[in-house]
Amino acid sequence: MLSATEVTFSYGGAGAHERSRAAVRGASIHVGRGSVVGILGPNGSGKTTLLKLLAGVLQPATGAVELDGRNLRTFSRIALARRMAIVPQETHPAFDYTVLEMVLMGRYAHLGPFELERPDDLRIGRECLEATGTASLETRLFHTLSGGEKQRVVIASALAQATDLLLLDEPSSSLDLRYQLEVADLLRRLNRERDATLVLSTHDLNFAASICDSLLLIREGQVLAAGAPRQVLTPGHIRALYGVEADVQEHTRAGHLTVVPVRAADDGHDGDEGHRWVP
Amino acid sequence: MGALTRAERLVAAAAPIRSRVAWAIAGFGAVAVGACVTAPLVGSTPISLTRAWDPSLPFASNVDAQIFFVARLPRVLSAALVGSALAAAGVVFQALLRNPLATPFTLGVSAGAALGAMLAITAGATLVIGPVGTVPLASFLGSLAAVAVVYLLASARHRGFSTNVMLLAGVTLNSFFSALILFLQFFADMTQTMRTVRWLMGDLDVASYGPILAAVPLVLIASVAFAWLARALNLLAIGPEQAEGRGVDVLRAQRVAFVSASLATGAAVSLGGPIGFVGIVVPHLVRLLVGSDHRVLLPAASLFGATFLIGCDLVSRTVMAPLELPVGIVTAVIGGPFFLWLLITRGAGGATR
Amino acid sequence: MKRLFHDVFFCCVVALATMIAAEPPSSARRIVSLVPAVTEMLFAVGAGPQVVGVSSFDREPVQVAALPRVGALLDPDLERILSLRPDMVVAYGTQEDLHRQLARAGIPVFSYKHGGLAGITETIQRVGERTGHVEAANALVRDIEADLTAVRTRVASQPRPKVLLVFGRDPDSLRNVFASGGIGFLHDVLELAGGTNVLSDVRREGLQISVEQILAKRPEVVLELRAEADADLESKTRKVWRTLAAVPAVRDRRVHVMTGSEMVVPGPRIARAAERIARLLHPSVKPVRP
Numbered sequence: 001m002l003s004a005t006e007v008t009f010s011y012g013g014a015g016a017h018e019r020s021r022a023a024v025r026g027a028s029i030h031v032g033r034g035s036v037v038g039i040l041g042p043n044g045s046g047k048t049t050l051l052k053l054l055a056g057v058l059q060p061a062t063g064a065v066e067l068d069g070r071n072l073r074t075f076s077r078i079a080l081a082r083r084m085a086i087v088p089q090e091t092h093p094a095f096d097y098t099v100l101e102m103v104l105m106g107r108y109a110h111l112g113p114f115e116l117e118r119p120d121d122l123r124i125g126r127e128c129l130e131a132t133g134t135a136s137l138e139t140r141l142f143h144t145l146s147g148g149e150k151q152r153v154v155i156a157s158a159l160a161q162a163t164d165l166l167l168l169d170e171p172s173s174s175l176d177l178r179y180q181l182e183v184a185d186l187l188r189r190l191n192r193e194r195d196a197t198l199v200l201s202t203h204d205l206n207f208a209a210s211i212c213d214s215l216l217l218i219r220e221g222q223v224l225a226a227g228a229p230r231q232v233l234t235p236g237h238i239r240a241l242y243g244v245e246a247d248v249q250e251h252t253r254a255g256h257l258t259v260v261p262v263r264a265a266d267d268g269h270d271g272d273e274g275h276r277w278v279p
Numbered sequence: 280m281g282a283l284t285r286a287e288r289l290v291a292a293a294a295p296i297r298s299r300v301a302w303a304i305a306g307f308g309a310v311a312v313g314a315c316v317t318a319p320l321v322g323s324t325p326i327s328l329t330r331a332w333d334p335s336l337p338f339a340s341n342v343d344a345q346i347f348f349v350a351r352l353p354r355v356l357s358a359a360l361v362g363s364a365l366a367a368a369g370v371v372f373q374a375l376l377r378n379p380l381a382t383p384f385t386l387g388v389s390a391g392a393a394l395g396a397m398l399a400i401t402a403g404a405t406l407v408i409g410p411v412g413t414v415p416l417a418s419f420l421g422s423l424a425a426v427a428v429v430y431l432l433a434s435a436r437h438r439g440f441s442t443n444v445m446l447l448a449g450v451t452l453n454s455f456f457s458a459l460i461l462f463l464q465f466f467a468d469m470t471q472t473m474r475t476v477r478w479l480m481g482d483l484d485v486a487s488y489g490p491i492l493a494a495v496p497l498v499l500i501a502s503v504a505f506a507w508l509a510r511a512l513n514l515l516a517i518g519p520e521q522a523e524g525r526g527v528d529v530l531r532a533q534r535v536a537f538v539s540a541s542l543a544t545g546a547a548v549s550l551g552g553p554i555g556f557v558g559i560v561v562p563h564l565v566r567l568l569v570g571s572d573h574r575v576l577l578p579a580a581s582l583f584g585a586t587f588l589i590g591c592d593l594v595s596r597t598v599m600a601p602l603e604l605p606v607g608i609v610t611a612v613i614g615g616p617f618f619l620w621l622l623i624t625r626g627a628g629g630a631t632r
Numbered sequence: 633m634k635r636l637f638h639d640v641f642f643c644c645v646v647a648l649a650t651m652i653a654a655e656p657p658s659s660a661r662r663i664v665s666l667v668p669a670v671t672e673m674l675f676a677v678g679a680g681p682q683v684v685g686v687s688s689f690d691r692e693p694v695q696v697a698a699l700p701r702v703g704a705l706l707d708p709d710l711e712r713i714l715s716l717r718p719d720m721v722v723a724y725g726t727q728e729d730l731h732r733q734l735a736r737a738g739i740p741v742f743s744y745k746h747g748g749l750a751g752i753t754e755t756i757q758r759v760g761e762r763t764g765h766v767e768a769a770n771a772l773v774r775d776i777e778a779d780l781t782a783v784r785t786r787v788a789s790q791p792r793p794k795v796l797l798v799f800g801r802d803p804d805s806l807r808n809v810f811a812s813g814g815i816g817f818l819h820d821v822l823e824l825a826g827g828t829n830v831l832s833d834v835r836r837e838g839l840q841i842s843v844e845q846i847l848a849k850r851p852e853v854v855l856e857l858r859a860e861a862d863a864d865l866e867s868k869t870r871k872v873w874r875t876l877a878a879v880p881a882v883r884d885r886r887v888h889v890m891t892g893s894e895m896v897v898p899g900p901r902i903a904r905a906a907e908r909i910a911r912l913l914h915p916s917v918k919p920v921r922p
Contacts, residue, residue, distance in 0.1 A: 057523050081526025088524075094377035094516045095571035105514055109526035113507055116296045116574065161525065324848040339877035342847055349875055350844035405803045412804040465707055468689070468859070470800040470838075474808050477840055486806045486843040487875055601834065601845045 001197060002031040002084075002165060007053050007063035023049040025221040026063070031199055031214075033164075036191050038212035039201040042242055046221040047201035048089070048169050054199060055086045055167050067165075081109035085158035089170040091142075091150060099137045099145070099153050103129055106160030128156040132186060148179030155186065166190070168200040172207045180204075184211050205246075209233060209257040217241055229257050239265045296574065303575045307565075307582035314589040315359055319351040321593060323600030353485045357550055358592040358606075359585035360491060361483065362557055364498045364547040366565075366584025367505055369558030370577055371540040374512040375533060376442055383544040383558035386449030386537075387425040390456035392548040395421020397460050397475050401467045410489020414478070415549040422545030425452055430537065442519075442533065481554035481607030483592050490550055497546035504539035505577050508532060512573040554588070554607045556614025561587055563621055659764025660720035660740070664702055664713050667744045670722045671696060672899035673756050676772055679763040685716045691893055692901075714739075720762060749820035752898050753777065772900060779903035780824060783910045787826030790914045795827035796851035796881070799838055806872060811841045817898040818857075825910040827853065847876060853913060854881040854888070861891040888912050 010022040024046040031037045031054075039047040052058040053065055056072040065072045067083060075083075085106070093102075103125040104117055111117065117125075129135040132152040137145060142153065151171065158166055171187070172180040188211050190196040202208050208215060208229070215232045217224040219241050225232045238246045244261045251258040320328065324346060330336065331343040338344055368383040376385070383389070399417035408416055429452060433445035464472050485491060511532040514522035519529045544558075565580045588606070591613065595606040664685035665671040671686050675693050683696075687704045690696045700716065703709040708730050713721060714737060722742040723730050734741050742762055744755065753773045760769020797812040797819070812818050813834035822829050830849040831839065856869060869889050873882045881887050890908060894901035910917075 052520070055524055057520050077523070077528045078526045081524065084524070086521070086524035088518065088521055091517060091521065093518075094374070095379065095566065097513070097516075097571050101513070101570070101572055102517075105517065105525060108510060108514055111510070113510075116300065119295070122295065322844060324844060340883065342850070342878040345876060345878040346844055346847045350842065350847055403803070407804050412802060412807070414802050414807070470810060473810060473838065474800060474802075477808060477810075482808065482840075484807060484842045484844075490805075596842060596844065601831070601841070601849075602836075602839055603842050603845075 001033040002054060002065075002067050002199070004029045004050070004054055004060070004065045005063050007050075007060035007065060009049055009053055009058055009060050011049075022061075022221050024053065024060075027218065027221070027223050028063075029054070029216050029223070029226070031165075031197060033197055034191070034195050035214055036187070036198045036200070036212045037214045037216065038208040039199070039216050039218055040203070040205065040208050040241070041201075041218040041224075042203055044220075045203075045218045045241075047203075047218050049221075050218065051086075051167055051169050051199065051201045055084055056080050057086065078109050081161060081163075083163055084165040084167060085161040085163045087151075087155050087158045087166065087168040087171065090174060091154050093142060096141050096143060099129070099134065099140050099142055100125065102142050102153055103157045103160050106157040106162075109161060124162065125156075125160050128159040129153070131159060131190075132156040133182070148175050148182065151175060151179070151183065152186070155183070159190070164195070165197045165199070168198065170202055171200055172202060172204055180207060187211055205233065205238070205259040209259065210254065211256075233257055233259060296572070299569070299572070299575050300578065303569055303579040304582070307579045307586070311359065311363075311582040311585045311589075314586045315355055318355045318358075318589045318593050319347055321597070322346070322351055323597050349486060350484075353488055353491060354483050354592060354596070355589055356488075357483045357485045357491050357494075358588040360494060360498060361547040361551040361554065362561075362584040362586070362588025363581040364494075364501070364543040364584075365554065365557040366561035366580040366587070367502065367577055368540040368543040368547070369584075370562045370573065370580050371505060371508065371512065371536050372558070373562055374516050374573060375536045375540070376446060377516060377518075379563065380559070382555070383540065383547075384453075384553060384555065386429050386445060386541070387452030387456065388422045388541050388544045389548050389553040390453045391425025392418040392422040392545060393479060393553060394456045394459055394463075395419070395424075396478050396552075397463050400475050400478070401463050401471050409493065410487070411493045412490070415490055415493075419545055419549040422541070422548060425456070426538070426541040426545065428452060430534075433537075434534075445537065477605065478552050479607070480605030481552040481610070483551045483588075483606055484596075484603075485550065494546040494550045498543055501539040501543035501546075502581070504535055508536055508539070509573040509577055512536065513571075516571070516573075552607065554610055556610040556618070557584055557588055560610075560614040560617055563618075660718075660762055662716065662718045663720045663722065663763065664716055664718040665690075665722040666702065666704060666708055666727070667722050667724060668692070669752075669897050669899040670742070670744055670755065670759060672897065672901065673759045673772075674722075674763065676900040677756065677760050677763065677765040677768040679759070679765050682763060684718060685713065692897070692899075746898070747817070748815070749780075749817050749824065749898075749902070752817060752900075752902055756900065776900065776903050780906055783903070783906045784824050784826075786917055787910050787914050790826050790917060792826055792828045793852040793886075793913055794830045794850065794880075795822055795853045795855060795913065796830050796841075796846065796849065797822055798854060798856045801856075804868075804872065806843055806846075806875060809841050809843075809846070810838055813837055813839050817902070818895075821902065821906045822855075822909060825906050825913055827909065827913045843876065846879060850880050852880045852884070853886045854879075855909065855912065856887070856889045857895045858889055858891045859893060859896060865889050865891070 005028050006026050007024060008022055008026055009024045027050055039050055041047045053060050072080065104121060107117060107121045126135065129138060132155050134149060134152050134156055137149060142150065145153065171183055175183060184207060187198055191198055212229060215229050216226045217232055217237055224240060225237050233248050235246055235248055238244060238259065243265045245263050245265050247260045247262055249258055326343040326346050330341065331347040365383055372381045372383055372385060373379055396414050396418035399414045405413050407413060429445055429448045432448040433441050464475065511527045514525050514527045515532060523529050561584045562580050565576060565583050569575045569579050591609040592606050595604045595609045598604055661682055662684045663674060663682050665674060665683060666687045668687060668690045671690050672692050674680060674683050675695065680695055683699065685702045686696045686699045688701045689704050702712045705724055708727060710733055718739060720740050720742055721734055722744060725743045725745040731741050753776060756769050756773050760766045799810040799812065801809040811831055812829060813836040814829060814832035815835055816837040819829050830851045866889055870887055873887050876882055894905045
């Protein structure tokens with residue numbers, strides 16, 4: 001459905017001499033309809049950049065991003081917004097908006113230039129607040145909410161955009177444990193009940209393992225590995241990605257793979273597959 | 280402030296957008312019209328309205344009529360036009376720069392206008408186009424020059440329109456043009472210097488309808504652009520990348536916002552001089568009353584801006600008669616403390632970046 | 633007794649020395665003038681040859697064209713002033729920094745204070761004293777006062793029209809009208825020439841007046857002062873004022889433009905200014921001197 005082929009991007013302008021500092025280098029990713037794809041990597045690995053390239057917010061210097069076989073560049077802004085919604089890591093509005101106003105902003109792509117929201121739009125907005133468990137916050141001012149509540153409202157706003165594709169940047173990073181679970185739950189439900197296709201970027205291994213059915217490991221702008229979590233979440237890969245010795249186990253109660261970091265890896269063993277800590 | 284306006288806001292937020300826009304326009308509009316109608320009746324000179332409106336008396340000898348129609352009415356109308364233009368431009372600039380402290384003068388438009396006016400005053404040349412005199416024309420051209428410089432600098436980067444560059448360019452332009460103005464004042468004689476200094480304090484005593492009519496089309500074009508931008512401004516206020524994701528053509532919206540708000544500001548400053556505080560006090564005050572949704576905020580701020588400046592002009596021409604307190608000083612005296620109070624009470628808990 | 637005699641003698645010597653030191657030179661030989669009005673006075677009392685430098689705004693008399701310029705009120709050029717080796721510098725009273733700098737350089741300063749009509753003759757006398765032309769100065773003062781008195785008596789019995797004296801305004805409209813208040817030499821000249829300043833109750837030399845105020849004050853004559861003449865200035869001015877048709881001055885076609893530097897310089901030609909104003913205000917009265 002959504003795919004990026006050999007995309008490269010540098011902040012500050014593309015140039016041959018900049019290639020060494022490119023945020024994303026020759027990365028390729030394929031997102032199938034109805035799947036939950038996670039882009040996993042440490043901070044600064046380029047996962048947010050890749051997500052923005054997929055969303056069409058950034059233009060790749062080389063390579064192409066395609067939606068349903070068409071290059072993103074051929075879509076108008078509004079047409080693209082009707083297909084994809086993006087949920088950023090943090091939202092800081094410059095002015096005070098109520099939660100209802102925030103969620104209704106997701107309806108932008110569905111209204112004409114001088115049109116005002118119709119009762120239908122209002123209904124959709126409220127439904128999305130319901131779906132994220134924030135319906136009771138409707139009249140509250142956005143900046144008075146907690147981090148978790150804010151994030152859920154922003155997700156509701158993205159839902160109101162009524163797209164089949166949802167891209168989330170670090171959806172769990174600013175949340176505490178309880179909200180992380182709630183958001184993971186929510187995303188799973190969205191995928192199951194609404195058949196939403198989700199792409200999320202994260203550095204949290206367990207979070208990714210808990211909801212993604214496909215993972216892409218990225219380090220320093222390059223794709224390290226891609227595939228099902230079982231294939232991709234190996235101690236070798238984790239060592240290569242984070243420089244950490246970790247234990248990977250199937251957790252029966254949680255129902256998914258869990259990763260337990262054990263200790264920092266020694267230097268010089270990057271990418272070394274035959275390590276004695278393999279379970 | 281907290282409890283009442285919050286309750287009002289909650290009610291307002293729950294009400295559908297249509298009725299909010301309608302009520303905002305009706306409410307603020309009624310007050311603005313009321314101000315327009317009553318302000319010419321009041322002044323430092325007592326006049327007889329029956330005489331002023333008596334059609335049987337020849338206009339050329341009817342002092343009351345001349346005071347009403349030549350001295351006061353144009354002032355009230357230009358105050359309304361300038362006030363609404365500056366207030367609306369203030370709202371748009373604040374959204375564009377995502378900063379509640381932005382004013383219509385932040386980006387150098389008024390500095391360009393001031394330089395134009397100064398050049399006209401000191402050069403002594405005359406250049407008249409239609410009803411527009413030398414000083415207003417020169418100041419409008421000056422503001423256009425400033426806008427062009429800032430626009431070109433902000434668009435210079437291949438990746439579109441940078442609001443950071445725009446801000447830096449505007450601030451730099453302000454300093455640079457102010458320095459040029461001081462430089463020109465060196466060569467001016469006493470009367471010219473006094474006239475420039477006086478112009479910088481704002482003056483709405485236009486004494487004719489020509490300049491007002493000349494400014495109206497500019498403000499009208501800007502207003503149409505504002506109406507078109509209103510929803511996009513809401514999304515821009517959340518963040519340009521988010522807005523992009525929601526379907527807003529951010530580049531085009533930023534460009535239109537910058538050009539239209541600068542046009543409105545340039546027209547307003549050419550008509551009445553750089554009257555400060557209207558562009559920052561009115562948006563904040565109206566935001567407290569109607570919320571931050573620009574579809575309600577823009578019409579409400581425009582109408583309230585008109586009322587506010589009509590009121591300030593009334594104070595300016597009555598409080599120290601026969602001397603006139605420049606209207607820019609009145610807006611500063613009212614606006615300054617209000618703004619400080621705003622900062623103190625809102626403080627950290629308020630609009631965040 | 634001898635002790636007392638010594639003390640008294642000592643005191644006398646000190647007093648004499650102080651008096652000698654405090655007295656400025658009885659005639660300055662090299663004068664730099666930053667004040668155009670005083671420059672005119674210097675030339676009028678015969679001290680012209682003693683003037684070695686003038687301000688950037690000096691125009692009169694014609695001899696100043698050849699003299700070096702040293703700046704003016706806002707931008708006096710200390711280096712140029714010093715390079716001319718003056719023994720007296722005429723500066724504005726408000727130029728305090730310059731006063732201090734010249735005092736440090738040991739150069740006496742003639743401090744000019746802008747005043748009313750009486751201030752002009754007073755300044756001329758001071759100029760005479762400081763330049764050694766006391767006789768000429770007194771004679772000039774006598775002439776000026778005689779001329780002024782002649783004007784005053786001539787119009788004494790005439791009705792005094794209400795006059796608005798305008799210093800400046802926007803070139804093509806009635807915006808930013810600057811007019812004379814009840815203080816200053818122009819106000820004094822106006823009153824002497826047989827007119828009543830409509831703004832005489834405002835204790836300021838210059839103020840901006842709004843259109844409503846102009847209509848309310850109902851001046852019978854409007855006098856606009858301009859430094860330089862311009863093509864069809866009169867007709868352009870009348871056209872601009874026509875928007876206020878109810879003002880008596882406009883209705884009765886008594887809006888006049890007066891050009892010429894004697895109108896704005898409080899110097900020796902002030903009597904001529906008074907004469908011109910009197911003629912405009914009272915056209916029916918024949919002047920005694922042509």
